[in-house]
Amino acid sequence: MRADRHRMKAAVWYGARDVRIAEVDVPTPGRGEVLIEVAYCGICGSDLHEYADGPHAIPVVEPHPASGATAPLILGHEFCGTVAALGPSVVGLTIGDRVAVEPNYRCGTCPRCRAGEYNICRHFGFAGLMGHGGMAEYAAIPAYMAHRLPEAVSLEQAALFEPASVALHALRRAGTTPETVTVVGLGPVGLLTVRLAAERKVRRIVAVDVSPDRLHRAARLGATDLVDAGLEEGAGARIRELTGGEGVDVAFEAVGSESALRTCLAATRRGGRVVLVGLAREVSLDAFALVNNEQSIVASVGYRDTYPELIRLVAERGLDLTPVVTSTIALDALIPHGFDALLGGPGDQVKILVDPAAHRDRFDHLAPYAASAGMAKHASSGRGRGC
Template sequence: MQAAVWYGARDVRIAEVDVPAPGHGEVLIEVAYCGICGSDLHEYADGPHAIPVAEPHPGSGATAPLVLGHEFCGTVVALGASVTHLTVGDRVAVEPNYRCGECARCRAGEYNICRHFGFAGLMGNGGMAEYAAIPAYMAHRLPENVSLEQAALFEPASVALHALQRAGATPETVTVVGLGPVGLLTVRLARERDVRRIVAVDVAPARLELAAGLGATDLIDAGLEGGAGERIRELTGGEGVDVAFEVVGSESALRTCLAATRRGGRVVLVGLAPEVSLDTFALVNNEQSIVASVGYRDTYPELIRLVAQRGLDLTPVITSTIALEGLVAQGFETLMRGAGDQVKILVDPAARRDRLVSCAASAGTATPATSDSRRRC
């Protein structure tokens, strides 16, 4: 099969590798879609950051080189020993979290902060491939009325949903600073929760327009003279919003969030920033709180319910679907150029399989294409 294998910074190869065999407690899935995440971009641009190079990750036992991709879904095609809750042919969304199940946080149900936490596709082989073998606990069966295209977005949507849960009781007013896929999905899920006012902040007009379509009530250019935070206060009669979501990972975005949040309000950190400086005097005097949100837990069943029963549509954030062979040029490089019209790019490994079947048929054979027929194609 073909897979996108990370060897080092700027060295991701579309390589022919063996189809993995599902081990004990694992399933093999035929991948339908795998989204490109900002984490993948960082690993491609200047990694390793999370990818294990010297020591195997305790959750996967893997070290680089490894297959990228943690936002994926597909169809079960084989079962490993002891797997009983899934069957061949099940369509599944993959919750790519490794967890040990034994540490104190796992026993408390907080498996997203497991001592050995990690992601398939970053700390182990993932879904930018035609097939992927994963622990069966990662696979969530999909109802017939939930498409695989929707399921491909459950991972970033889970990040957004967990951030909303970390905000506490459903607020009346929120600000979302940073309209990448997670920020836009935060807007959509806030609207699903009937948040009255949703202020979206970004520098890209196309993303602001998309946020409006997803439920944002107010749109603000992050580069606004005088500061976006002050403009948000004006919109709220000088009060500020109940909760602000920092989904950029920068000190300036955090400052905007704090300036936009009311006294007694909360800022939820979702973006990954280096060290930042804070005016703790103002933080204390305003009795604002800052909480962090990492990954997610117990979100997939809720997203499946929202899509299947309430008709939640996550797909407007998808701006392109590309073949696996185009991952670097059409995926990573396009996103790194900061193309404002691109938000979520999905990789479709089946595009190659479809071409091989078509090629085999044109060659007059009913069997899968051989290496010779691939060369002819």
């Protein structure tokens, strides 16, 4: 049993290549906040960028306007868990509720929030990037981020709702459900785009990547055609060949590179649409061809109003998101078996989940704190994975 019963382990970002598994205070939920006992937290590409050569989104000088936080900062925005304590003024949630966390901050008052477009709020940001997140044993978040889960939805599924929301929002940005699509880039978001397109009964789904393993994984998730991105004649030309010279209705760029965008444009039919999901900086393109083909390019950032649909799809239609998970690791293994494995490993990892309670009894060391914080019910409830 640990001597300090008010402490927890967390992955704290101090700078590029300086993420420390540290002992920090268990946060106390403030007004309108809930304390979440974290079950799983996925490693996102954004986390990798911050670790490798950040800061990119992490505030280091001025506090983020929504969170008030600056570095050092607890990473992790793809998380879920169980409500462990309630701050003042929280309604609609109870201790012991299993929840998926929709981690984007919103002010609720700017023009975009008032229009319901809270994913492009003036103070846009994510817990775990612009505020303290869920790569820890506990996390305090605004209550509006917590979505209660029905018994039919496991926490393993809920751990994938954040990247699945990125994919679902991108599909919505495509407009009406297309007949044919291509997905260029088969990271977690690309693979989940394939899975959700298949769930929407898209007739032809062409998956593009350089990795044979990821291409085969896409086939298991519903891709009808697989294309090697490194083809000498070009992946775009191969996709046109597969579609009888027409091209697909919609292409999803899920890499964040100029070459991937060019592949998408080459693969898309006249009058078709390219949805930018990957994060690229400057790119160049043939605007003359874009106009002559009357193609459109739209951007997709984050998500809004996606969690209720994902909960319904999993609970009522049996949607399974977990095939994208390749490993689950302990928090202590985050750097060597998480970040470094994804950045420089053999390429066989796709989505790695972190289990902050791995190899330990999470309730034993916090039971006295639980009683003092009104968490006695939670402390005796077991891990609550709901599998």
